[in-house]
Amino acid sequence: MSLRTPTLRLLRSPLSNPTQCLRPRPLAFTPLTRRHLSSNKPPSNPLLDPITLHRLEVQRRAYYKRRSYYAAAGVVFGMIAIYLTATSIDLNAYPPNPKPTKLDSPRRSDDPMVVLGRERKVVVQKLGEEPEEIPDVVHTGTSTIPTFPRVLEFFDDKKLGHPEGLGERGEDMLDEYQLIGLGVRTVSFLGIEVYVVGMYIATDDIAKLQQALIKQIATGASSLVKGEKEELKAKLYDAEEGTRIWGEILREGGVRTLVRIVPVKNTDFGHLRDAFVGSLKKRARDFREEYGDEGFGRGVEELKGLLNRGSVPKGKELLLARNREGKLAVWYDDGKIGAQRLGQVDDERISRGLWLNYLAGKTPVSEPARKSIIEGVMEFVERPVGTVATQVQVQTHV
Missing domain, CATH: 3.50.70.10 (Chalcone isomerase)
Structure with a gap:
């Protein structure tokens, strides 16, 4: 008996390229792209997350609060100005007119x-x-x-x-x-x-x-x-x-x-x-x-x-x-x-x-x-x- 191991014959056909690797080649992955009618670019405004929405709400409230402060300050300063103007006029320098003019007159005397x-x-x-x-x-x-x-x-x-x-x-x-x-x-x-x-x-x-x-x-x-x-x-x-x-x-x-x-x-x-x-x-x-x-x-x-x-x-x-x-x-x-x-x-x-x-x-x-x-x-x-x-x-x- 021969001491060599008998050679196994492969039933499949021999490789056409002797240098071809027997390791299986992985399939290439091609990502799918969406087609848009107006543009091929993806949408630029992604959905806002809750944290961003919260920050915007805080900014909006702060804006209206500042406006209310400014309005209140304007009213206060306006009243102070009116008071100072009224109290600084010397009434003795402007005696009352003994014959007041009728302001609702439809026709003036100098018409x-x-x-x-x-x-x-x-x-x-x-x-x-x-x-x-x-x-x-x-x-x-x-x-x-x-x-x-x-x-x-x-x-x-x-x-x-x-x-x-x-x-x-x-x-x-x-x-x-x-x-x-x-x-x-x-x-x-x-x-x-x-x-x-x-x-x-x-x-x-x-x-x-x-x-x-x-x-x-x-x-x-x-x-x-x-x-x-x-x-x-x-x-x-x-x-x-x-x-x-x-x-x-x-x-x-x-x-x-x-x-x-x-x-x-x-x-x-x-x-x-x-x-x-x-x-x-x-x-x-x-x-x-x-x-x-x-x-x-x-x-x-x-x-x-x-x-x-x-x-x-x-x-x-x-x-x-x-x-x-x-x-x-x-x-x-x-x-x-x-x-x-x-x-x-x-x-x-x-x-x-x-x-x-x-x-x-x-x-x-x-x-x-x-x-x-x-x-x-x-x-x-x-x-x-x-x-x-x-x-x-x-x-x-x-």
């Missing part, structure tokens, strides 16, 4: 539309009747200058040059004027509006006007009845009779009146001057015996000199004041330096001629104004003489 007088609200109570509140303004009929004050306070201060420069007597020097009537001045057949004009009369002189008008119809009477009122109205509308009646009242009545003119569009003193002077010259030609002398001509020149100025913007007030002697004073406010007294004309025929342009004649300057004035005086003559001015009036500045 450009009421600069030469102070508008008032009037409550009228007749004897035996309930109090009647009269509106403080009257509608003019134009949107540019919608209203006129019903009552004004005015004083022709020659010395200080301003109606509210009242000196030591204060408001006691102011005279109250009531609106008689108003209207719009128009030119050309197109009816172009130029200015709104209103005529005022001193309240204390209403009785004189009543007497002067009533005696034209019924001498010695204290008032007129309906038929007599219609007769007086017809005379006032008549060109010749109206000129005669108003001429006598202006010349002899001793009635203080105002003519208030407010342009509805920009104009200038040249246009107003030419209109005034032209009407006076025409009156001098028509009534030579009364207006044709040299004195009247000098008065016309004085008026031209007063009105030899620049522009008059819309809404600014020109006031013509006629005193008991018939002297004419001209006031104007340009809205910049306050009301100014431009001067005066002593010849009473100048103011009388200007007033008659609005009150009488075939072609008055403003027919609506004449109609309104006549309707206004009709309310005067239907009441007993003196009762209009002595009505109980509760007046409040507005």
Whole structure:
């Protein structure tokens, strides 16, 4: 027997590569990747862990706590500042005003539309009747200058040059004027509006006007009845009779009146001057015996000199004041330096001629104004003489 171990024959086929290792090769691991539609990168905000959430909550609470501290500190310092400011003011240096200003007033006394007088609200109570509140303004009929004050306070201060420069007597020097009537001045057949004009009369002189008008119809009477009122109205509308009646009242009545003119569009003193002077010259030609002398001509020149100025913007007030002697004073406010007294004309025929342009004649300057004035005086003559001015009036500045 052979001593060698017999060789085992392998049943499998021999290796193709003699250097190939018989150790099994481990399988390579390929990790799976997620595919995203928007990006191939993995999400950048992983879920927060509880510790991070806790830290964020603590930071949020600390932020709001600091805000509350700052707000409380602001309130405390604000109150301290108010207290220090209030206690550091010397009240003795600011004595109280004996006539406090009404702060809720809808219109100031220095309003450009009421600069030469102070508008008032009037409550009228007749004897035996309930109090009647009269509106403080009257509608003019134009949107540019919608209203006129019903009552004004005015004083022709020659010395200080301003109606509210009242000196030591204060408001006691102011005279109250009531609106008689108003209207719009128009030119050309197109009816172009130029200015709104209103005529005022001193309240204390209403009785004189009543007497002067009533005696034209019924001498010695204290008032007129309906038929007599219609007769007086017809005379006032008549060109010749109206000129005669108003001429006598202006010349002899001793009635203080105002003519208030407010342009509805920009104009200038040249246009107003030419209109005034032209009407006076025409009156001098028509009534030579009364207006044709040299004195009247000098008065016309004085008026031209007063009105030899620049522009008059819309809404600014020109006031013509006629005193008991018939002297004419001209006031104007340009809205910049306050009301100014431009001067005066002593010849009473100048103011009388200007007033008659609005009150009488075939072609008055403003027919609506004449109609309104006549309707206004009709309310005067239907009441007993003196009762209009002595009505109980509760007046409040507005």
